[in-house]
Amino acid sequence: GAGVSQSPSNKVTEKGKDVELRCDPISGHTALYWYRQSLGQGLEFLIYFQGNSAPDKSGLPSDRFSAERTGGSVSTLTIQRTQQEDSAVYLCASSPRAGAGETQYFGPGTRLLVL
Amino acid sequence: AQSVTQLDSQVPVFEEAPVELRCNYSSSVSVYLFWYVQYPNQGLQLLLKYLSGSTLVESINGFEAEFNKSQTSFHLRKPSVHISDTAEYFCAVRKNQAGTALIFGKGTTLSVSS
Numbered sequence: 001g002a003g004v005s006q007s008p009s010n011k012v013t014e015k016g017k018d019v020e021l022r023c024d025p026i027s028g029h030t031a032l033y034w035y036r037q038s039l040g041q042g043l044e045f046l047i048y049f050q051g052n053s054a055p056d057k058s059g060l061p062s063d064r065f066s067a068e069r070t071g072g073s074v075s076t077l078t079i080q081r082t083q084q085e086d087s088a089v090y091l092c093a094s095s096p097r098a099g100a101g102e103t104q105y106f107g108p109g110t111r112l113l114v115l
Numbered sequence: 116a117q118s119v120t121q122l123d124s125q126v127p128v129f130e131e132a133p134v135e136l137r138c139n140y141s142s143s144v145s146v147y148l149f150w151y152v153q154y155p156n157q158g159l160q161l162l163l164k165y166l167s168g169s170t171l172v173e174s175i176n177g178f179e180a181e182f183n184k185s186q187t188s189f190h191l192r193k194p195s196v197h198i199s200d201t202a203e204y205f206c207a208v209r210k211n212q213a214g215t216a217l218i219f220g221k222g223t224t225l226s227v228s229s
Contacts, residue, residue: 004158033216043205045216055214091159098214100147101166106159 002026004107006092012113013082021077021110025094032075033095033104034059034067038088046090049075050098082114117142117208121220128227130198136191136223138180138206145211148189150180151219154202162204165189176200201227 005024013019025032034046045059049069060066064082069075079086089111093104122137140146150162163174170182180191189206203224207217 031214035217042221043207043217043219045218048214048216050214056216059216093159100209100211100213100215101164103161103164104217105161106151108158 004092004094004105006090006107006110008110009108010111010113012115014115015084016081018078018080019082019112021079021090021112023075023077023092023094023107025073025075025092026105027073029094029096029105030072031095031098031102031104032069033093034075034077035091035093036088037091037109041088043091046077048098079112082112084114087112087114117144117146117210117218119206119208119218119220121204121206121223123223124221125224125226128196128225130227130229131195133194134192134196134200134225136204136206136225138189138191138220140187140189140206140208142187142208142210146208147211148180148182149207149209149217150174150178150189150191151205151207152202153205153222159205162191196225196227198227198229200225 007022032049048056064080067077089109091109093106095102118141120139148165151159152162165182173179178193203222205222206220
């Protein structure tokens with residue numbers, strides 16, 4: 001079946017602009033996670049959704065970052081007033097349930113470059 | 116808090132040689148352990164995971180990892196690697212609690228040459 005999809009696959013933006021990154025999880029998966037993969041920091045957790053609510057936003061690096069999920073499905077990560085240090089690959093993952101032993105299925109990522 | 120250390124950032128090996136990718140973790144609570152693999156130009160895929168039971172877990176492509184609680188390690192091994200195993204390998208831990216995030220190590224790049 002279809003896996004996790006993300007769009008766009010690549011995004012180049014100018015410093016100070018806002019960007020929106022989209023994630024379509026596997027159908028029926030209730031848990032959704034955003035991670036960021038950068039050269040200096042490796043893979044970092046950003047935010048977790050269970051259904052449409054976000055019980056854990058502890059990984060969001062600043063208030064310029066926000067995310068929402070609608071209909072228990074699609075999620076959008078928004079970065080306002082982008083900075084060069086926001087350049088990274090943003091990964092979305094979903095799992096059938098939120099259990100700790102559940103496998104997280106990752107999308108291909110959105111590569112963001114802030115000039 | 117949990118943390119993961121992957122001791123080797125790069126591991127070059129020849130085809131058909133054995134390999135071990137090392138992973139140590141730190142946690143004050145019970146955790147689950149995972150290895151993910153990222154092939155060139157592809158997304159992260161689960162390779163194997165340890166939740167409970169037998170401390171030796173295996174993947175479908177010949178990799179295995181052993182959970183060692185006393186040494187807080189979860190090293191990944193393969194007795195004979197192939198060119199196609201060239202990839203970046205990430206060790207991760209997750210607190211044994213619903214809705215928690217994966218905490219990743221910085222990754223080990225395995226390069227297999229002929």
